[in-house]
Amino acid sequence: MSAPELSPAAETASSRLSVRVTALCWVLVLLDGLDLFVYGATLPGVLADRGFGLTAVTGGTIGSLTTFGMMLGALASGVVTDRIGRRKIILTGVVLFSFASAACALAPSVGFFGGARFVAGVGLGGLLPSAIAMVMEYAPPWRRNLAVTVVMTAHQAGGALAGALGMVIVESLGWRSVYWIGAVPIVVVLPVVAVLLPESLTFLLAKGKTERARAIADRFSVPLDAFAPEPDPGRRGGLRGLFAPSVRATTLLFWVASFAGLLLVYGVNTWLPTMMRANGYNLGSAISFLLVINVGGIAGMLVAGRLADRFGSRPVAITWFALTAAGVGLLALKMPLLVTYVVVFLTGGWLFSAQTLIYASVGAYYPADSRATALGWVSGVGRLGAVFGPWLGGILVAGGLSALGFGVFALAGLLGAVMVSLVRRLPKPVVLPRRTQHA
Structure with missing residues (x-):
């Protein structure tokens, strides 16, 4: 299927919108990686907190529980997002792992902490595939794969940031402080993303929501035909x-x-x-x-x-x-x-x-x-x-x-x-x- 020919102005507008979506999703995937890897970065501090009572065996179990939550989140979001849209799943994922991070910071017991990490995993697992789908649908065909790999560099950067926070903050402020940082996105990032991130035009057109898609296309001055799914x-x-x-x-x-x-x-x-x-x-x-x-x-x-x-x-x-x-x-x-x-x-x-x-x-x-x-x-x-x-x-x-x-x-x-x-x-x-x- 040939790409529709675009005027220079339309191509520029589409490229700018793609950069906006990719940049927003990069930030979200960075937070996804940060919240995923922060557990390993804080684990030595949590184990050293004798009053909390986490053992190495239980620590490993909680790590597996987080991964299991990610699996469930990815599977569930994969079914739901093609029905309700990418944007809602992405925003829901941010809400889940942000609240879960705050719950980890407040956790009164190991069991509560493990439950919060499971919920965080559900949010983390749901966000990533929806963000990748969104980026692919807005990226021009000639740089679609690059857009995906650029977004995924954020996951590695999130891991590096988690390690840096673990080294700098845990010893001086305690392990709970790092999880408070993980709760910041719901206050700072979520409102910005909710305003700036549009729903996928390809998804809207595939679902027959043409008027809503046209409103978004007009808002960003992009040609709607460029996002039409292949019949x-x-x-x-x-x-x-x-x-x-x-x-x-x-x-x-x-x-x-x-x-x-x-x-x-x-x-x-x-x-x-x-x-x-x-x-x-x-x-x-x-x-x-x-x-x-x-x-x-x-x-x-x-x-x-x-x-x-x-x-x-x-x-x-x-x-x-x-x-x-x-x-x-x-x-x-x-x-x-x-x-x-x-x-x-x-x-x-x-x-x-x-x-x-x-x-x-x-x-x-x-x-x-x-x-x-x-x-x-x-x-x-x-x-x-x-x-x-x-x-x-x-x-x-x-x-x-x-x-x-x-x-x-x-x-x-x-x-x-x-x-x-x-x-x-x-x-x-x-x-x-x-x-x-x-x-």
Whole structure:
């Protein structure tokens, strides 16, 4: 389907609106990442608070409970958002994790604290796929994959911010103070987003809400035709649309690939310092590898987005998963420290963006009226890998099999590459270049 030809003024207006939506969603995903990773950053302080009574075992259970909440939030939002809209789910997610953060700050008991983290997980899991769907629907076709990867850099930045807050604030002001910071979005960010973030025009048109879509298009001076969903009277939207004969196998393949991708992300992020220390590196270097791999993740997403816009998200995802497998496998070898840092950085660049490219790929395989459902479910099913990866790494480390752990995580990368490679190819869309379309 060819992109409609736009006048220079209309193209500029559409580009500005895309930048606005991407920037707002970037901030929201930053807060999502901050609230997700703040638990790990504050956990040492919570465990040290003898009066609170959290044990290491219970702390691990609460971490899993948060991930389980994220899975439920992603699955539920994936169904609901294609019915009520992206904007409502995004705003609801901010409300949930902000209130939950305040509840953590006030928690009188470990049980109350665990319940609040579960609620936070529901909000966090629901926000991310809806934000990605929103960004994809407003981004011009020639930079759609880049827009997704740019937004996902915010997740890594949120993790880095959580770590910085944990180091700077916990010791001086206590662990509860960090959770009070996590409650700030509902007062500061939510009102701004509620005013500035429009509903998805593609969603509104897919649902037949033309007048409301036209009002938004007129407000931002953008051509409504540029957001019209591709007509297909025979398709089914929502959850049923994921199992239509044309995409049934694709749905299952993306689910398994997401499982492998999030198993890698959470498994490696959780156990990399421990496995590297068991591999002969000192404690300081082992911990620094975690920072390096996440910095590599931010850089890798920006590179992957540009490559995916040029060559397609599917082939880049396949390559990135395969390179992740090679990089993780190399870490089982004892190498010179500088070489190890380079390998860790590159592996981070491939590892985190491989999972992000699954999200970008999913958006291209489903119509507007089931896209957010597809993203929600691929994220939700993938969360099973987020639970399984840290558990599997713990079993291997506890058994003194850290070197084998690198091999197992490398196999997960190969599994992701194989699953995405089995997804059928889409015909390359005809997209007019940004400037030559006015020639």
